[in-house]
Amino acid sequence: MSLGALRPSPLVEQATVRLREQITGGEWAVGTKLPGETALAKSLGVGRSTVREALRALAGAGLVQARQGSGVFVIATKPKEDWSTQLRQAAITDVYEVRMLIEVEAAQLAARRRTDDDIAALHDALARRRDTAHAGNAEFVEADIALHQAVVAAAHNPVLTGLFTEFVPVLQQRLLDLVELLDLRSKNPNDGDEGHAVLVDAVVRSDAEAAGRALRDELERTLALLHSL
Template identity: 35%
Template sequence: MSAAPSRRPPLAQEITEELRREIASGRWAVGSRIPPEPQLIDRLGVSRGTLREAVKALAHAGLLEVRRGDGTYVRSTSEMAGTARRAYREYGEEQVFEVRFALDAQAARLAARAADDDDLAALRALLARRRVAWAEGDAEGWIAADWDFHLKVAEASGNPLLHELYGTFGDVFHGVKMKQRLRDGFDACRAAGHEDLVRAIAARDEDTAAATVLDNLRYCTTWMH
C-alpha cells in the first residue's frame, strides 16, 4: 500500500510564515516600513492576492500595520507583543492594572519559590540603580530601572511563558502613562513591592511576596488620574 502523499500548507500560509520570520529575525525592525509590494511579489514569486492575504493575516495578528497610501509597517515582533500594543490603545488604564495585579502577584509567588542567589543580587542592584536615578531627578532612568526590576522578578519566577508575557507589556505597564504619574507627592521609592518584595523572595515567603506587590499596585492606582 503506497504512502499517502504529503500535503503542503496553502501558499498564503507559507508566505505568511516567511514574512513572520523576517519580522522575528529583526531584519525588518519595529517601526520600519517593509519592502514595497512589487518588490516582495518579485522576490517571493507569488501573486498580489497571495501576498495581500499574508499581510492581512499578520496585520490581524498585530505584527504589521497597513497605512493607506503610505505602505505597511512593522508594529511588533510577535503576536503576543501585538496583543499588548492593542491593549495599550484599546483598553483603559484600570483594565490594564487589573491584568497587572494578576501577573505581578503570580510572578512574586513563583519567584519566592524559584529565585536563586544570582537573581537576588540582580534585583538588589536594580533597586540601587532605581534609588540613584530618583535621587538625581532622572525620571527616565527611574522608569527604566523600575521596569527592569519587575521584569527580573518575572524572569526569576522560573516560568518562561510568564516572563515573555510580562515583557510584552512594557509599553503598557511602563509607557508614557507611567511618566505622567510622577507628580509631586508620588513616593517613587516605596519599600512595598520592591525592597520588601526582595526580602520576601529571599525568605521563600510566597504569601508576603504577593501581598507586598499588591500593596504597591494599590498605591499606584491612586495616582492613575
C-alpha cells in the same frame, strides 16, 4: 475596476496595502467575494504569487477568509488589533488590573524558584532604583520597572516573562505620566522604596505569600492613585 499598476519594489507589501485600502475604504463590503487571483494580478500589475502572499497577509489581519472551492471573501473592514496595539489603546486602570494578576503570581513563583543569580539581580535592581532617587523621573521610572522585571525573571516562566515584556513600554510611559502629573516624588524622591524592599526581601527569603502580598499592596496603591485622577 482597475486598481492601478504598482511600482516595482516590495511588491507584496504594496499589493497588501492597496487591497487593504479597497476593503477598509468600503470598495468591498463584508461578505463580498474578491476577484480571482488572475484578475487581481492584472489590476495590480503583479504576478499571481504576489497576490497570493498579499491575500495571506490580509487573512492574517482578519480582513479576508479563503473558502475552499468558493474563493476569498471579505469578513471584516477593520483589521484586528494585535496585543501591543490593544495595550497602547487600553485604559491604564485596565492595564494595571491585568498587571496585578500577572505580577502577583510571578512574585510568588519567584519566591519559590529564585536562584543565587536571581538574588544578586534583585539586589542590584533595588540598589539601582535607590541610586536614581535623585535622578530625573524618566530614569527613576525605568529603574523601578527594571526591578519588577527582575522579579518576573526570577519566576523562570518564559510565558510570564513574555507577557510582562509586552506590558513594559505602556507601563513605562503611563507610570512616568502618573509620577509627573501627581508630582509623586516631590516629598519623597525614592517613592515606594519601603514596599520594594519588602518585596525583594520576601523573594529572597522564599516567602511566596509575603512576596505576593507586597506586590499586590504596591500595585493596589498605584491603582488607587489612577482611579483618583
